[in-house]
Amino acid sequence: xxxxxxxxxxxxxxxxxxxxxxxxxxxxxxxxxxxxxxxxxxxxxxxxxxxxxxxxxxxxxxxxxxxxxxxxxxxxxxxxxxxxxxxxxxxxxxxxxxxxxxxxxxxxxxxxxxxxxxxxxxxxxxxxxxxxxxxxxxxxxxxxxxxxxxxxxxxxxxxxxxxxxxxxxxxxxxxxxxxxxxxxxxxxxxxxxxxxxxxxxxxxxxxxxxxxxxxxxxxxxxxxxxxxxxxxxxxxxxxxxxxxxxxxxxxxxxxxxxxxxxxxxxxxxxxxxxxxxxxxxxxxxxxxxxxxxxxxxxxxxxxxxxxxxxxxxxxxxxxxxxxxxxxxxxxxxxxxxxxxxxxxxxxxxxxxxxxxxxxxxxxxxxxxxxxxxxxxxxxxxxxxxxxxxxxxxxxxxxxxxx
Numbered sequence: 001x002x003x004x005x006x007x008x009x010x011x012x013x014x015x016x017x018x019x020x021x022x023x024x025x026x027x028x029x030x031x032x033x034x035x036x037x038x039x040x041x042x043x044x045x046x047x048x049x050x051x052x053x054x055x056x057x058x059x060x061x062x063x064x065x066x067x068x069x070x071x072x073x074x075x076x077x078x079x080x081x082x083x084x085x086x087x088x089x090x091x092x093x094x095x096x097x098x099x100x101x102x103x104x105x106x107x108x109x110x111x112x113x114x115x116x117x118x119x120x121x122x123x124x125x126x127x128x129x130x131x132x133x134x135x136x137x138x139x140x141x142x143x144x145x146x147x148x149x150x151x152x153x154x155x156x157x158x159x160x161x162x163x164x165x166x167x168x169x170x171x172x173x174x175x176x177x178x179x180x181x182x183x184x185x186x187x188x189x190x191x192x193x194x195x196x197x198x199x200x201x202x203x204x205x206x207x208x209x210x211x212x213x214x215x216x217x218x219x220x221x222x223x224x225x226x227x228x229x230x231x232x233x234x235x236x237x238x239x240x241x242x243x244x245x246x247x248x249x250x251x252x253x254x255x256x257x258x259x260x261x262x263x264x265x266x267x268x269x270x271x272x273x274x275x276x277x278x279x280x281x282x283x284x285x286x287x288x289x290x291x292x293x294x295x296x297x298x299x300x301x302x303x304x305x306x307x308x309x310x311x312x313x314x315x316x317x318x319x320x321x322x323x324x325x326x327x328x329x330x331x332x333x334x335x336x337x338x339x340x341x342x343x344x345x346x347x348x349x350x351x352x353x354x355x356x357x358x359x360x361x362x363x364x365x366x367x368x369x370x371x372x373x374x375x376x377x378x379x380x381x382x383x384x385x386x387x388x389x390x391x392x393x394x395x396x397x398x399x400x401x402x
Contacts (some may be wrong), residue, residue: 012037014061022062027052031063047125050341058337068092070294070342072349073103075126076205076367077114083363086110091290101379102287105209105371108253112245115370117363121238123166124330126198127220130211132383135271138177141211142170145179148210155204156197160374161184163193165201173218177211180216182234185359189298191223222328224280224300230307236330237359241366245374248318256376260321261374262382265312281310283322291365292331295350296343301330310373324370331365333357 003271003275015030016019045064055062071361074088091099100383132138145152147167153165162185169180181201183194202214222229229235254261272280285306292299315321335354337343338341347353353360375401378384 016061020056020060022053022056024052027064029061030061034063054340058340065184065341066314067124069295070093071099072344073099073368073371075110076106076364077137077369078117078364079114080117080360080363080367081359082119082359083117083367084261084326085351086121087350088362089291089368090294090349091287092293092342092346093286093290094178094265095286095290098286098290101375102368102372104253105373105375106247106368108245108374109186109243109367109371111253112243112249115367116244117239117241119237119239119359119362121234122184122359123182123193123234123236124190124218125180125182125216125221125233125235126191126194127171127178127180128198128202128214129218130179130202130205132177133176133212135266136176137212138172139177142177144174144210148205150304152201152205156181156201159197159200160193162188163190163197165197177222180220180233187333187355188335188365189296189301189330190335214216224303226303226307228278230304230328231279234329235304235328236301238325238327239329239362239366240323240325241363241370242321243370244315245320245322247319250378254374254380254382255284255384256313260381261312261320261322261377262314264377265310267382279307279309281306281308282376283372284308284324284326284369287369288365291368294342294346295331295338295352295361296340296347297331298336307332308369312373312377322370322374324366326366326369329362329365331358333361357392389391 015028015033021027021030031042033160048065050065052062070090070092072088072090073176075086078084079085091102097385118258130141134143149168156165157163164184165181166184167182167260173179181198185194191261199216202216206210206214220229221235222233250256252256269280285302288302288305290297292302305326305328309322309327311323332338333347334355344353350361350364
């Protein structure tokens with residue numbers, strides 16, 4: 001497919017087909033076009049186990065599927081309000097030593113009695129900007145919002161069967177009012193759903209003369225970005241996971257004492273302060289990315305989900321109490337890639353496929369993150385971090401003839 005503008009050279013566009021090209025034959029034709037265009041072969045990309053017609057709504061211009069190694073770690077005992085039992089957790093990654101490290105933490109936590117998990121908040125947020133001609137007009141709009149809530153809620157919810165507008169929180173900046181539309185989205189991540197609902201409500205406000213104009217995104221909601229707003233903004237699920245690990249169990253699995261791990265926590269906190277980090281954790285992004293890829297989540301949400309706080313402290317009895325707090329864990333069990341290919345299989349592995357399981361999934365994710373934090377802290381404290389990566393994480397190219 002070519003496209004020409006005036007005297008400019010024609011652009012070689014990717015074949016799209018009239019119906020957008022999701023049949024197996026059209027996907028093959030598109031891939032073969034690319035192979036001819038670049039002079040390469042893509043046999044593994046074409047060896048796709050996902051029915052191509054099921055990709056509609058998840059991707060455009062499909063040529064096949066990417067493959068990434070999938071491992072499993074466990075057992076992980078979770079004592080939550082939504083997740084209760086022993087789980088074997090799928091992790092999709094190409095980082096050697098990652099699965100083994102998380103598994104070490106899981107086994108220790110299970111031996112210690114498991115991880116307690118709690119979901120404190122559950123929602124999603126969109127923050128449009130309403131733009132006014134004066135500070136007086138902006139103030140009047142913000143002051144009147146509570147009286148208009150019922151009507152705004154009705155407009156927003158007219159676009160969705162699943163989203164529920166819970167509250168509005170105005171933030172005035174000069175003559176601009178940023179309005180946080182907070183929704184409950186059930187088992188969906190729901191960003192597209194609540195943006196549509198918010199746009200409907202904002203158009204109603206403008207049509208009624210309550211605001212002269214608006215912009216649907218202000219950036220305040222921190223969608224797929226790290227920010228301080230996430231700690232109190234309730235974007236996704238706020239989940240806390242914690243466990244008491246007896247000193248003897250810690251020594252048996254990690255070869256360190258509670259005081260050694262607490263010292264690692266303290267000294268790395270100094271580094272985080274010096275760096276100006278948002279929150280404090282060792283590597284939430286590692287485990288979350290592997291979980292997101294495995295379980296069909298929107299991977300870019302790792303940017304906000306990985307903002308959080310790890311706490312490691314020695315108890316009065318000389319044991320270790322460890323916890324992680326994830327204020328913006330955006331996970332889902334319906335929609336997106338959750339019903340597609342291996343994403344569905346991995347959710348099924350966790351007993352989290354389909355409606356009614358998003359909070360359970362969030363608790364399992366938080367417990368997994370705790371396991372990874374403990375394993376990394378112990379590896380640093382025992383001096384084994386480098387040797388562990390040398391043993392499990394080196395992917396040396398094979399020499400010809402091997």
